[in-house]
Amino acid sequence: MSTARLSINLLALASNWRALSSLSSAETGAVVKADAYGLGAEPVALALAEEGVRSFFVAAAEEGVPIRKVLGPEPRIFVFSGHMDGDTDLLRDHDLIPLLNAPQQVQRHFDALPDHPFGIQLDTGMNRLGLEPSDWSALRSAVLARNPALVMSHLACADEPDHPMNRQQLQSFKDMTGGISAPRSLVATGGILLGPEYHFDLCRPGVGLYGGLPFAAAKPVVTIDLPVIQVRHVDVGETVGYGNAWTARRPSRIATVAAGYADGLHRAIGGGIDAFVGDQPCPVVGRISMDLITIDVTDLPQDPERLRILNGHQTVDDLAEAAGTIGYEILTSLGSRYSRGYVE
Missing domain, CATH: 2.40.37.10 (Lyase, Ornithine Decarboxylase; Chain A, domain 1)
Structure with missing residues (x-):
């Protein structure tokens, strides 16, 4: 054979998911964006679905289409980039759940797909994606009245357990979501390792599934x-x-x-x-x-x-x-x- 051989151990992948899931009483999903971190989204998603994963996360609506085709109708597939211009047909036809990031996205989604599931991203200090506290305050009642499937944020420094930003974002997330009944999610791999206070209702590991730090106990995949x-x-x-x-x-x-x-x-x-x-x-x-x-x-x-x-x-x-x-x-x-x- 003249080319190098890349082997992906789906048994190790499943073992890593089980290990991370065992650290939390919350639901444990899986991030399969970027073609499952380059390892092949379709076989990876199938292996994880067989292990019990019911919530998957992708970066863009286009990434969700092949995953929906192989997984069938039951698992939830969330889209981090939200409802972008031109996404309406993809979201509707493939039952993808956009995580809305800005007031404009909220309006676009409510106008185009008023009965379609959605989630919300909140900015708790990373200044990358999500509704600012002022926008969330203005939209909160209208959004919650439509029963979002998930309300989430993302930690900027979870791979540094002692970084003060972790506690700061945790408190911001609690302040912004206190009293709501919608499921909440704050953490990926690094945040799972910070402990139960960060776990809320859904954890969404990514790199740890594929054998990467900060999950030092991961099996090589x-x-x-x-x-x-x-x-x-x-x-x-x-x-x-x-x-x-x-x-x-x-x-x-x-x-x-x-x-x-x-x-x-x-x-x-x-x-x-x-x-x-x-x-x-x-x-x-x-x-x-x-x-x-x-x-x-x-x-x-x-x-x-x-x-x-x-x-x-x-x-x-x-x-x-x-x-x-x-x-x-x-x-x-x-x-x-x-x-x-x-x-x-």
Whole structure:
């Protein structure tokens, strides 16, 4: 096989959902936006629905359509971007629930789909999406009279448990939603880990399902196997890759594998990470290029046919740290060239 292999373990995914769900007495949904963080929204949503998930979240109405087709009519599919101009037919025809973000969206939805379910997003301090407190005060009675399916907000600093913003937003959410009967939701993965006071009626984990921090107990969901194109001998003092970025200090065997930054293995990762044959680490050397990565396999007893760069030894967050980014970006950047398989 000439392309790298991306394997998604749906058993581990389901286990991560069960583990997060066990931390709360609230309903536990699942965020499957961005093609389930790049791992395939349809198989991921099916696996989670079989596990018992009944509330799914996507970023845009268009993302909800294929999920509705595979899940059927029963699960709820919420749309974070709300009711955008041009969304009316998609929302109606595929029974998607927009989470309305602004007075204009509230008016658009009530005019276009007066009997269609909806939810509300409130801004509790993140200043990204949601009704401002003044707008909510003006619209609250009219909105609540139509029985919203969910009233939600989102934490800005949930991955930092001691950040004062968490308590500030919690109090703001309580102040804005006190006394309402509609279901409430405040937290994603990081917020679940903050404890029951933050959970309200519905939690909506995302990255933790897929093996990412801040859910440190998550099982790894993704593995990437890189096929070896060539192994070459490099003498002391010879360099490898663009910019002569790595110089051999001993006689070395260098494996060139078929993957690179076009496949989401960012150029910025550079050194400091490994690829593996079983439990044996082999350091990545030189610069990651568009289609190729060079790896020092000198300490292996024989030339490998493939090396694994993402596994239980080295996670998406390890790659992210080396690249100066976050695990979310690594996951959602994994490209279309991988041959993909699902472990069920």
